[in-house]
Amino acid sequence: METIQDISLFKHVTNQTVITIGTFDGVHLGHRKILERLINNAKNTGLKSTVLTFFPHPRMVLQKDTDIKLLNTIEEKTQIMESLGLDYFIIHPFTKAFSRLSATEFVRDILVNSLKAKKIIIGYDHRFGRNRNANIQDLIAFGNTLDFEVEEIPAQEIDDVSVSSTKIRNALLEGDVATANNYLSYAYMLTGTVKKGRGLGREFGFPTANLHIAESYKLIPKNGSYVVKSKLLGKEYFGMMNIGFNPTVSGTEKSIEVNFFEFDGDLYDQKIQVEILHRIRDEHKFNSVEELREQLKKDKNFSLDLISK
Template structure:
């Protein structure tokens, strides 16, 4: 898959495209119905399968919604889409100026002239153009005039999956990782850099790696203890992760700390991606460090049981 950061950089005039459009946050099962159809259609038609997405998220720009939390960082979304076998991912900067394009300008200048679109595969409820005032029927009309085909994915087909990014966000905020992962079809991921902490975990016999996530818009699941896995130095390791404030040792700052089982390497300053598998419990304030240590032993035992299953 070739990733292009700005429509104006798309220069492949030798091929025409089959395209779908959206934010695709989470790239969940509902999205995959559209993407699978896009890829299969493109192969049959001799077109290049292309996803057009936008960053920042339109709500961040138009509604100044700085509190919006997304399931994927841009890097994570690119990684997932790449695994599906697309030809092109085009990430176009979303600005107020771009949002003011009329439906006609968007279709004529962006889709037809810019991306050489011959087929658009899109969900039944897609809206586009200034103030999102055009719908799929308008798109079909444009297609008849500008010589491209529109394939609508009907409500029933998408709703059969009964998945939405909002449902997944809500599940994660409630700590329901199993439901979120079933909708995503992959373990919810956190990607960041390992930074030095206070070293308290090591004193307790549970050395931890502190995960720093740069993207403030990334959704962090509910505070608590989780079972996780990660690829470290080419091998898969499991562990347990705490999201929270470490109240037993008077923590004041929210942290994400992972204790990897059977890993002894140095991860400081390395980028690491964590897959979250299960949630074990809430974060608690224990009466003593000794009580916390005993609980951590139980957490590890519980984690290993879940991993073995």
């Protein structure tokens, strides 16, 4: 897969394409039906499978929605897309100027002239152009004029995508990792850089990697403890992660801390990705550090038992 950061950088591509357009947040099971259709169509027609997405999310730009929470960072989404076997993944910068393109400009200049679309696979409810004033019937009419085919994704599939996204977000906010992972078809992930923390975990006998996530839009699951897995220095390690404020030791800032089992290396300033496998418990304020230490031992035994099964 080739990742292209701006539509203008697609000029070197000479092949005609079959395209779908969307945010594809989570790239979950519902999305995968659409992407499989796209990839299979490309194989059957000799076209190149192409996904056009936008970043920042349009709501961040047009509605100044700084509270929006997404399931993937753009880096995570690219990683997942690559695993599916796409030919091209285009991440175009979304700006107010871009949003003001007319429907004609978007279809003629972007989809046909720049991206060489021969076929567009799109949802029945897709709207585009300035003020989102054009619909799929308009797109079909453009296709008749500009010589491309439109394949409509039926209502049921689009509704499944919408329902899945909502259920995944709600499940993670409730700490229901099992439901979220089931809809995603992979373990929900957090990607960040390991920064120095207060060093209290090491004093308790449970040294932790303090994970800093730069992207404020990334959805963080409900506070509590989780069983996790990560690849560190080329090798897979399991561990347990706490999301929260560490109330027992008078923590004031939210943190994400991971205690990796059987790992004793230096991870400071390294970027790591943590897969969340199972929820252990809610965050709790214990009466003493000793009580907390005993609970961490129980959490570790629970995690190891789960991993062994």
